[in-house]
Amino acid sequence: MDYNELLEMIKSRRSIRRFKPDPIPDDIVDKILETARWAPSCGNSQPWELIAVKKQTVRDEVVRMLDDDYRAKDKEPPAGPAQAQLLILICYNPENKPPAWLGRLVDSMFYSSLGNAALFMSMAVTSLGLGSQWVSHIADPSIEGNIKELLGIPAAWEIFDMLAVGYPDVAPKPRAMRSFDEVVHYDFY
Ligand SMILES: Cc1cc2nc3c(=O)[nH]c(=O)nc-3n(C[C@H](O)[C@H](O)[C@H](O)COP(=O)(O)O)c2cc1C
Numbered sequence: 001m002d003y004n005e006l007l008e009m010i011k012s013r014r015s016i017r018r019f020k021p022d023p024i025p026d027d028i029v030d031k032i033l034e035t036a037r038w039a040p041s042c043g044n045s046q047p048w049e050l051i052a053v054k055k056q057t058v059r060d061e062v063v064r065m066l067d068d069d070y071r072a073k074d075k076e077p078p079a080g081p082a083q084a085q086l087l088i089l090i091c092y093n094p095e096n097k098p099p100a101w102l103g104r105l106v107d108s109m110f111y112s113s114l115g116n117a118a119l120f121m122s123m124a125v126t127s128l129g130l131g132s133q134w135v136s137h138i139a140d141p142s143i144e145g146n147i148k149e150l151l152g153i154p155a156a157w158e159i160f161d162m163l164a165v166g167y168p169d170v171a172p173k174p175r176a177m178r179s180f181d182e183v184v185h186y187d188f189y
Helices: 003-012 026-036 056-072 105-127 141-151
Strands: 048-053 086-092 131-134 158-166
Touching (some): 026 048, 026 086, 026 105, 048 056, 056 086, 086 105
Antiparallel strands (some): 048 086, 086 158
């Protein structure tokens, strides 16, 4: 892949929040998950643990917990997770955090590593003609414990984020991105 192809793919990755009911073949699911394994992480710690929820009944239960929690907070639940054919939870064991002497860098290094895994998978999703939505609310303390229990995730672990994945049923409107000149500063700000 050359630079222009890469840039086009980066530009074409969008958050998708409406999905078709088409199932995702198992080999496609694994292709998505495989890319997370290759994400860069601090000290090559590879702190991610991925739970790929494929079964409809389990997905329904995750979505029910999510939606109930939104409603308990007087918020409208998002449509995407219920329509998605795959939910990927990115989890971690806090014991794998970088050493404490790194101070305020501990969290930034750790969470960027986990974010890289999520980003790699969302790029893979795009390259395979699917779409994904980050669902950060899954890690809210008001729901995280129940989700962990449902999915058999060890109590000591934590959930970082979730990707809801499916075949897009929407073409998102172009979004405004800050200009190159506004963002880039050569040599000095
Ligand atoms: C760390 C992170 C958390 C996000 N959490 C959510 C979320 O909980 N729900 C959601 O609908 N989108 C979520 N998003 C998607 C952003 O809203 C989206 O990336 C942004 O609006 C830009 O749109 P685009 O992805 O289509 O380029 C998240 C994105 C990131 C990087």
